[in-house]
Amino acid sequence: MFNLFLAVFPEIFIINATFILLIHGVVFSTSKKYDYPPLASNVGWLGLLSVLITLLLLAAGAPLLTIAHLFWNNLFRRDNFTYFCQIFLLLSTAGTISMCFDFFDQERFDAFEFIVLILLSTCGMLFMISAYDLIAMYLAIELQSLCFYVIAASKRKSEFSTEAGLKYLILGAFSSGILLFGCSMIYGSTGATHFDQLAKILTGYEITGARSSGIFMGILFIAVGFLFKITAVPFHMWAPDIYEGSPTPVTAFLSIAPKISIFANILRVFIYGSYGATLQQIFFFCSIASMILGALAAMAQTKVKRLLAYSSIGHVGYICIGFSCGTIEGIQSLLIGIFIYALMTMDAFAIVLALRQTRVKYIADLGALAKTNPILAITFSITMFSYAGIPPLAGFCSKFYLFFAALGCGAYFLALVGVVTSVIGCFYYIRLVKRMFFDTPRTWILYEPMDRNKSLLLAMTSFFITLFLLYPSPLFSVTHQMALSLYL
């Protein structure tokens, strides 16, 4: 028996926790009695606890989810796909928050609102994943995006951070406008915003004689809006500047969490709602362009964060291969790709944050890291090899499955471009390893010990990356279930 309250209790809890933490922060940070304490770490730990409790509440609702349910006037849907995507999102958010605590102390960052906004954006992303209507989807996207614009500019004393926030606001608002315009065109042409109705109207519309320029333009604009938000080429221009200018924990969060929720949305809207030759061609092109640009542009980078930004653009290209296939195997490979990408990125940014304390900003500063901290250098090397797709690491497994899905549906050129760009990408990933082990730095940097949160997160993600190939069965089964539940 479907219990609506239990089904939405995780979202209700996290919204309430967000507001309680906001009130707690405002009351105590302006309290003369407590000498105006900085509350970023305090609110951070409470925020992390809130995310973990939300995760438990979600997991406790599992028995309700064997059958898909629509609720709230059919605006939202709960099924296996929603359930596992939300769990994955919450785990990523918890991992990102746990990286931040040392950053607050080192940078004297006392804006507790940072954590509140992360929780609010997480709530928006939870709604995004379960949205089953264009209106619900757009509102959830805006809830998520508005929080991101603010946290990108959260380091108020830094011009780079302010510039990043402003750029993100202008470009993000523009892309949201295009997305909304596409939604309105679809509504104007079909009279429907619900994904079930759109699926009935739009599936095969290119061959049934129901062609309409309104529908075509609507789908195109929605695709453009989404492609902007996942930083796919040719809508990627904002990503390197904003990733570099934002505070590093924000960059980590922007690289991981929104990609999960937006890819989940893309799958709902496009795989279930409408899928045709036009859309496939758009994503084909964007996938190939992202892979090529991600590989070539990253070679010229001298800063670690910009290199990771271009690397993430390249990885979005690989993940879009799964979408371009349009098959169950393609969707499964996309979900496996996102999961492994998220864990690799968490690992990479935890290392960047640990090195940030010693003022490592440029790739050249990594010189002799193998001498000052050999275990960290080995961890970074494992992450880079995994990004490059070298077996037997997890990154190889995700690329392998994506390329096989492409071959299975006849997209041979896509798979070929993927392999070639992976080889090109090896250059700049292994260049980092060469810098750490064989080069001397411009200035010798003293090592500062990292905190326990980051070291535990690094240990867990590194073990996953290294040992995934020994037992990939749970991830394969769960992603297969998620892909099937999109259709059934």
Add this chain to the structure above:
Amino acid sequence: MPLSATMVGALLGLGTQMYSNALRKLPYMRHPWEHVVGMGLGAVFANQLVKWDVKLKEDLEVMLNKARAANERRYFGMFCLC
């Protein structure tokens, strides 16, 4: 099977804690009680993962059978595998 999952999980937990200490440039066995906690959590995690994997495979089989039955109902007659 449960024994090997427990052993593998305990080793993973121990390895994670030792790795964490090594990253912080501490002696590998600093605060040995944390290693015991890690082994316990690792063993629980591995056993739950194996159980979850078995359940996932069963649920997947049910979903695939449902899809196969729906396809067979839609098309006249049974699928010919010859």
